[in-house]
Amino acid sequence: MEQVFESKIDSEKIIHSWIDNATRIWDSLVQKDGDKKSSFFNDEDSAKKAYQAWEPALKTWNEFTGSINKKEMIDSLVEGNKAGVENFHKIMKSGLEGYSFFQKRWMESASNINDVFKNHKGSSFGGSEIFDVFADIYKKEFSKFLSVPPLGLSRQYQTKLQQVIDKSNIFQVKFLEFLYFLYIPFEKSFKVVQDSLASLADEGNLPDDTKEYYKMWLKQLENHYMALFKSSEYTNALGKVVDAMSDFLSARQQITQDTFKAFGVPVEKDMDELYKDIYSLKKRIRLLEKDAQKK
Amino acid sequence: MINMSETIHKTMNTIAENSEMMWNFADDASDVLLGDLDTEIAQTPYEVVYQQDRVKLKYYKSEAKTKLKTPLLIVYALINRETMLDLQPGRSVVNTFLENGIDIYMIDWGYPTRKDRYITIDDHVNGYMDDVIDFILEKEKIPQINLMGICMGGTFCVMYSAQHPEKIKNLVTTVAPTSFDTDQGLLHSWMKCVDVDKMMDTLGNMPSDLMNFGFLLLNPARLMIDKYISFMENMNSKDFVENFVRMEKWIFDSPDVPGETFRQFVKDFYQQNKLIKNEMELGGTIVDLKNLTMPLLNIYGKFDHLVPPGACEQLTKAVGSKDVQDVCLDTGHIGIYVSSKCQKEFGPRISIWLKERDGEKQDEPVKKSSPKLRIKNKDLKDNAHVQFLHGSL
Secondary structure, three states, X not given: OHHHHXXXXXXXXXXXXXXXXXXXXXXXXXXXXXXXXXXXXXXXXXXXXXXXXXXXXXXXXXXXXXXXXXXXXXXXXXXXHHHHHHHHXXXXXXXXXXXXXXXXXXXXXXXXXXXXXXXXXXXXXXXXHHHHHHHHHHHHHHHHHHHOOOXXXXXXXXXXXXXXXXXXXXXXXXXXXXXXXXXXXXXXXXXXXXXXXXXXHHHOOOOOOHHHHHHHHHHHXXXXXXXHHHOHHHHHHHHHHHHHHHHHHHHHHHHHHHHHHHOOOOOHHHHHHHHHXXXXXXXXXXXXXXXXXXX | OHHHHHHHHHHHHHHHHHHHHHHHHHHHHXXXXXXXXXXXXXXXXXXXXXXXXXXXXXXXXXXXXXXXXXXXXXXXXXXXXXHHHXXXXXXXXXXXXXXXXXXXXXXXXXXXXXXHOOOOHHHHHHHHHHXXXXXXXXXXXXXXXXXXXEOHHHHXXXXXXXXOHHHEEEEEEEOOOOOOOXXXXXXXXXXXXXXXXXXXXXXXXXXXXXXXXXXXXXXXXXXXXXXXXXXXXXXXXXXHHHHHXXXXXXXXXXXXXXXXXXXXXXXXXXXXXXXXXXXXXXXXXXXXXXXXXXXXXEEEEOOOOOOOHHXXXXXXXXXXXXXXXXXXXXXXXXXXXXXXXXXXXXXXXXXXXXXXXXXXXOOOOOOOOOOEEEEOOOOOOOOHHHHHHHHHO
């Protein structure tokens, strides 16, 4: 890469020509020694005043160009240029390596996801196992990114925020699973009714009253709900969604309390402590009153 | 072709007839819904004679010529409200008792707020209930009262009677769960899988909406679909709409349950079934059901999905009383109180049972009752709304 760069661009020539051109421009603008033939200024006084004003700057310029026009300086500039390219190359290289590292980790996670799918067995309520798979994938492959320890002054607040996000995600998956369970009887009852209607149609016994269809479906729906509610799959899902809801509400409460505290507003925790004191005091007073009445 | 033409003609006629019927129905329904509806509940006059915190004591005075000597204290559950016993004229357990000469005291638990989250079962039973009973005994200048408990309130009454048998003359439990190790009711299975500690630590109190959602889930097909389809089919009937709205008002008028009470109820009863095993501890003392020596009438519903017969029928075998009676009605959890058929069976039966024991001493049973009596209510179909209650709750 360096060879290619050197063969295409001759940095020394570029610097020489740039300095020459720049000097020529300044010379043409302000003729040295107050030349009367200058086309830029209309009279001699103006040209002299301009030259006097610009003279220190032009001297500095000439000194600067003289110094960088030396071979050693040009060599060092060219070297610096090469070093910049090298640095850029290094940054790019580490960036690409970092990207491929993360890509590798994601690919590993993806292959783990496949394992999670393989390890899960189907349930009697077809399709519901997908939510367990999602929950597992989230826990093993995504939740850990929200567990990276935060640093600094605001680390406690960051931790609480991460908790809310994490618990909210878990709650949503569990809630979806719960809703899916509630939907299953609808699907099953419709299918049973369709099958029944098909056989009734074959026998030529289709009911005339449309309400009969509704009653048929409702009975099926009720039966399927009863079967679902008695199943261990449903009770597990119920337990999980209630747990996840409690976790999420608790995490959300933490954030809310921090916010209110900042405004000096008493939060539930403060009030609960107060309520507990009142409760204990009232109970003691009641006992004392009872004792006093007995005496 | 002729057949096809006839069919089309017939179909068009039917559509025309149906659309005319629909318009008439919509017209009548709008008259009913936009008109004056009497949907008030709990209209029987009463007086609040005692109040402690949010808990009030209602007093209903009987105007009957012959009255029982001993008043009756009714303890309702912490879930929903006691207004269910006085839903409407003609469907009111309160009115039935008053007509039969029974003075009634009834506990109104009020609406617990966050500050009530630490109130335990012991505070309800040995706190509020004991104070209320002491107040009544002093006011009436009597040594004992009759006690009737409903659902969770019945469980409270059983515990109270076991710990303070000297204050209770007769005990009536209605749809009161006392044995929780049964797989008959869905609640019994569901409560075993819930981490109630985590829930109550987070929520403080048990929110009424969450509980109502749980109750609706017991039978979503009937309670969330069929019920409202029945409503739409009967919107043109003023009586039906009024009854329906009264029930809706009552069902969804549900206070939160204090957190510690809910936690204890789930853990000690649903998960560990302590009461029937005489392992329940209340105020530092074990609740021994053998101490329950007063006459006991235990009523429950055969089709009760919330408190199934299996959760109720063990009580009479576990108590120390010799005068016990089980009555199983062919109805559900709410139908037992609100159906017009049960109005003729439930209230009058309790009144007669109390009358028979009104003058007797607590340790001398009037007569040996049959161990189990089953009353069948075959015709319970008052209307579609009540029918749903019978079948589903």
